[in-house]
Amino acid sequence: MYRYDQFDAEFVAGRVAQFTDQVERRISGELSEDQFRPLRLMNGLYLQLHAYMLRVAVPYGTMNSTQLRKLAHIARTYDRGYGHFTTRQNIQFNWPRLDDVPQILSELASVEMHAIQTSGNCIRNVTTDQFAGAAADEIIDPRPVAEIIRQWSSLHPEFSFLPRKFKIAITGAPNDRAAIKFHDIGLMAQQDEQGKVGWAVYVGGGMGRTPMVAKEISPFVPHSDLLAYLESILRVYNRYGRRDNKYKARIKILVHEEGLATLREQVESEFLQVRGGVLNLPDDELSRIKAYFAPPAFKDSDARFDLAALKVSDPEFARFVLHNTNQHAQAGYTSITISLKPVGGVPGDATDAQMEVVADLAQRFSFDELRVSHEQNLVLPHVAIDDVRAVYEALNGAGLGEANVGQITDMIVCPGLDYCALANARSIPVAQEISRRFGSARRQEEIGDLKIKISGCINACGHHHAGHIGILGVEKRGTELYQITVGGNAGENAAIGNILGRGIVAEEVPDAIEQLVEIYLKARSGAEENFLGTLKRVGEAPFREALYGND
Amino acid sequence: MEIVTANELISGATVYFLTEGCWGADIDRARVFQSEENAERDRVIKRANASGFLISVERETVRVAKGRVLANRLRERIRAEGPTAPRHRPQKPDIHNAVEFSHVSL
Numbered sequence: 001m002y003r004y005d006q007f008d009a010e011f012v013a014g015r016v017a018q019f020t021d022q023v024e025r026r027i028s029g030e031l032s033e034d035q036f037r038p039l040r041l042m043n044g045l046y047l048q049l050h051a052y053m054l055r056v057a058v059p060y061g062t063m064n065s066t067q068l069r070k071l072a073h074i075a076r077t078y079d080r081g082y083g084h085f086t087t088r089q090n091i092q093f094n095w096p097r098l099d100d101v102p103q104i105l106s107e108l109a110s111v112e113m114h115a116i117q118t119s120g121n122c123i124r125n126v127t128t129d130q131f132a133g134a135a136a137d138e139i140i141d142p143r144p145v146a147e148i149i150r151q152w153s154s155l156h157p158e159f160s161f162l163p164r165k166f167k168i169a170i171t172g173a174p175n176d177r178a179a180i181k182f183h184d185i186g187l188m189a190q191q192d193e194q195g196k197v198g199w200a201v202y203v204g205g206g207m208g209r210t211p212m213v214a215k216e217i218s219p220f221v222p223h224s225d226l227l228a229y230l231e232s233i234l235r236v237y238n239r240y241g242r243r244d245n246k247y248k249a250r251i252k253i254l255v256h257e258e259g260l261a262t263l264r265e266q267v268e269s270e271f272l273q274v275r276g277g278v279l280n281l282p283d284d285e286l287s288r289i290k291a292y293f294a295p296p297a298f299k300d301s302d303a304r305f306d307l308a309a310l311k312v313s314d315p316e317f318a319r320f321v322l323h324n325t326n327q328h329a330q331a332g333y334t335s336i337t338i339s340l341k342p343v344g345g346v347p348g349d350a351t352d353a354q355m356e357v358v359a360d361l362a363q364r365f366s367f368d369e370l371r372v373s374h375e376q377n378l379v380l381p382h383v384a385i386d387d388v389r390a391v392y393e394a395l396n397g398a399g400l401g402e403a404n405v406g407q408i409t410d411m412i413v414c415p416g417l418d419y420c421a422l423a424n425a426r427s428i429p430v431a432q433e434i435s436r437r438f439g440s441a442r443r444q445e446e447i448g449d450l451k452i453k454i455s456g457c458i459n460a461c462g463h464h465h466a467g468h469i470g471i472l473g474v475e476k477r478g479t480e481l482y483q484i485t486v487g488g489n490a491g492e493n494a495a496i497g498n499i500l501g502r503g504i505v506a507e508e509v510p511d512a513i514e515q516l517v518e519i520y521l522k523a524r525s526g527a528e529e530n531f532l533g534t535l536k537r538v539g540e541a542p543f544r545e546a547l548y549g550n551d
Numbered sequence: 552m553e554i555v556t557a558n559e560l561i562s563g564a565t566v567y568f569l570t571e572g573c574w575g576a577d578i579d580r581a582r583v584f585q586s587e588e589n590a591e592r593d594r595v596i597k598r599a600n601a602s603g604f605l606i607s608v609e610r611e612t613v614r615v616a617k618g619r620v621l622a623n624r625l626r627e628r629i630r631a632e633g634p635t636a637p638r639h640r641p642q643k644p645d646i647h648n649a650v651e652f653s654h655v656s657l
Binding site for chain 2: 026027029033047049050051052080095096097098099346417418419423426428429432475478480
C-alpha cells in the first residue's frame, strides 16, 4: 500500500501542529466558536448529540495492521472502546474530548493517518471497491488512481471551498461494489478496442433529499487525461454550482437543471484548456505510484474449496465460505469479508479488542492488508484458501464469525438519532430488531441475497434509497415513523427505491419487512430469482398491498 | 415551558442551566422557564454564549411530571439519557468547570 513520502509526512505533521494551536486558542477564548467551527470541521471534528465525533479518513478503505491497532488504541484510550465504520470507508469515534483531539491526530499521523477533508465543502475521501487489487473480475487495480486522486484533491487550492461537499468513487471491475453511480463523480474502468484501459466517467449521482443516479458524461477517458478531466468537471461545478441554496448545491442539481449535454459541453470546453498541461499523468508517475500497490508475494497453490463436501462435513464453515469469501484473481487465494453485523448488534461497530484481532489476522494471513467496505464491513483481501479455516475460527472467537455477508441481516445503517445531530429517528434499534427477526441461518439461506439499508433522516447516510428494501426514519408530531421503499440498487444497474406508502411506527417495521419477504418468497420464480428480479417481474402492487391493503 | 441546554466546550457533554443558577448534567434539576420568564431565559442564553465554555446553546420545550423534567422531543430525551441502542451513559461533564460556569449564573 501507499507509504507517505517526505511531503506527505511534513504536510500531515504540520496540520496537526496547526490544529493543536487552534484548539489551544479556542480553549483560551482567543477563538470564538464561530471562528473555530470551520477549523475543527476541516479536521473531521463534529459536535453531535452527546459529544464531539471525530471522523478519521481511511484512504480508499485501505489500511495495514499497524494502523488498525492504532485505531484500537485510540478507541481504548480516548473513546469508549469502540469505533464505527462508515459507508465512506472511514471510521468515526463518538466520544472524544476536544482537548484530546490534538493528541489523537498526532497518534494518527504517526501511522500515516489523518482526519483532513472528512468534512466540509471539499473533495472527500475517495472510495473504491473493497476487493481492489484482489478481485477476479477486476480489469485494473483502481488504488493507484485513487491515490493519485487523493494527492491531487488534498488541499487543492481551487477546490477547498466548493458549493458543497464532493464525493468520488472508483471501481476497476465491471461489477460495481463501490456504488459509484451514487457519487458526485463515479469512475468505472473500461478497456478500449486495443485493450487500453481508461475510465468511464459518471457525474451527478447522490442520495440525500434529492436522490439521483449518476449519468455518463464520458464513456472513456485515458489514464493520462483523468486528472485533467476531473479538474474540468470540478471547475465547471465550482463556477456554476448553486451557492444560494444548500439543498440545491450538489453537482447532481446542476446536472439536473442544466442538463447533461450542457454540462458535457462546458466540461469539454474546459478540458481543451487543461489537458496536456501540468495535470497530464505521465506513465512513469503512474508506474511509481503503482509500485506501492504491487501484488504481494503469493505462493503457488491450486487449493480450492470443496463446498459440496464442506456442506456435509461442516455446514457452518461452508456457510461462511459461501457468503464471506470473494473470488480472488490469484489461484489458491480468496478475500474474506469480516461481518460487522452480528445478529442483534450495532452495524459497523467494532470494539478495540476486535480491531486487535483483525489486525493480528491481517498480519498473519493477509500480507498485512486490510480494507473497509462501504457496506460497513472489514476485509482481509489476500488469504490463502488453506488458511481460511484458521481465520474463521479466530473470528468466531472474537464474535466476528457471522456468515451473513450480502444477506438480509448485513444491513447498512447510519448512527441515526442515537448519535447524530441531524437525524429525525433512530436507525440502530430498528436494525437490531430486524436482525433478530431474521437471524436464523436457515431463514437467511431461504431468503438469499437481500440488501436492507436504513437511514435516520433524509440525508440518507444509511443509503436507504439504494436498498432492495430501504427504510427511512422521519419524525411526525414527535413520533418516529419509518417509510419503506423497494427497488433500490447500489450496483452497476443503479436504481432508486420507490416509497410504498405512509410511514409506520418502529414496532411495526420488523413485521412489515417480514410481510415483504413473504410476498417475495411466494412470488419468486425460484431460489435463483432475487428480490429485485421478482419485484421487476411482478411489480410493486403486491408488496404495497401486503403493507397497506387496498388503501 | 422551556429549559436551556448546551454542550460543554471541552468535554462536549450535554449540560443544562440548573435551578441553582449554574450548569450541570441532570435534566431533572434544570431550571424550567415559564412563558412570562422569557426575558430571563434569553439573558441566560446570551450569557452562556458569551461564556466561552458552552457551545450549541439551545432552548427546549419540556413538561414536568412527578418531579421529573421531560423534554418534549425524543431527540432531547436521548440527548439527556444517552444512546438507546446499545445503552451508553451520557458524556460526563467537567466538574472543575462548574466554578467557571458560575459567572453565567443569574
